[in-house]
Amino acid sequence: MKSIFSILLFFVVSQINGQCWKSIAGGGLHSIAIKTDGTLWAWGYNGQGEIGDGTLIDKSLPTQISTSTNWQSIAGSYAHSLGLKTNGTLWGWGYNSYGQVGDGTYTSKAIPTQIGIDNNWKLISCGGYHNLAIKANGTLWAWGRNNFGEIGDGTNTIRNIPIQIGSSSNWLSIACGYGHSLAIKTDGTLWAWGDNTDGQLGDGTNVSKNTPVQIGTGNNWKLIVYASGHSLAIKTDGTLWAWGDNYFGGLGDGTNISKNLPTQIGTDNNWLAIAGGYRYSLAIKTDSTLWSWGENIQGQLGDGTNISNNSPQQVGTYTNWCAITGGGSHSSAIRADSTMWAWGANQKGQLGDGTLIDKYTPISVTCQVIGIEEYLYNSNFHLIYPNPSSKIIHIQNFGGNAISDLVIIDVIGRKVLEQKETTSEIDIEHLNKGVYQILITSEGKMHPCKFIKQ
16 A cells, blocks of 8 residues: 555646536547646547647547647647637647648648737638638638638639638638638628538539628528538527538438528527538537437437437437537537537547547546656666557566566556566456556666556
8 A cells, every 4th residue: 555655756646527628629530629727638530740749649538738728719620720829829730731730831740830920810710621710800811722712812722821811801700611611790691612512602503612702691690610511500590500411411401402502400599509520410509408410320419329310309318518519420519517528430539538439429528637747767667568458568678677566556546456576468458448557666666657448
């Protein structure tokens, strides 16, 4: 028992309960979130550096990105990410072959990189390979790929730095799809541009546009969000509207027929929030219930099945949902108590539960974090591999000193395994999935390492 308590000399342990999440954004195969303390976290696929932790290694648990505590908002895309800080600065990272990071290069970035020097950015949105942003003065800016005219500058030229779109200064909100863009002005009018193959612009045609065009004559649009190939919106009267690709019923109108004009979804007028993923949709009503519809092959609707639906269906019975986001085929949401929940595809750990197993119903994403200060004594360093692992882990001792004692503890400090052997192979198959600390005693000194049981 004495040796267990001695870990306090080597660890800084921060037990944070599950009620810590402020906002969440989904990418293609990764997720990004901000905690209530202003710190930035990410997990999932990291092949292009979209997580932002300086590596290209996938993460199946939330990983803190930088030490900054002033992150305000975030946006995720297929393989890049954006963030705004409270000081109005704009940051980008991840895949950058189309200049979507916005730093004037085409080189991918594995850590958040400031975009320009302006400090008056207000809103951001990520598309497939392009972005939109609004400054505090109401002007509209865009950058990245422009194959379909999604930048909106009247060209099809790639832009690797933000450029202003038009001269209007009354832009209110924005949303990016895979290759199209949406925006609402302060007068309540709706505008769209870019790819229109499936009618996702909503102008009654299937012709792409490279400058913003007004959608209808209505001036009561309140909220818009993107999905991969369809668009979602809520009017000021609380009604829900959708248009574009409807192959799997992502519009929610009870059909699988694509629409090139905004189409009202049902007759309810109590819709509060909406989100889109690849061919599926999510929404929250004013009673804080959660709803989903569209493609469900990997459980992204959260209803416990993999059966697609072409009309909104309530997810569970909880009445405290307050924020939602869709990714490629995974979903995340935050409840009023600041807990986070995730479901759907998880092949790259994008749900953040420490596994790579798809989930068909919402599961909790923990806020419990153990921060470790690892002390290296002389050259005595231990490597744990493979990590994560489901059955066996190996210990490689670079210092050459024999291991005299080995203890494994879980995230709440309980000892789950102890052995006084010099073996370099440990069977962990019996352990529950999650994060563990392994305490290795060698030459009378204890050395901590972390591993994940899948």
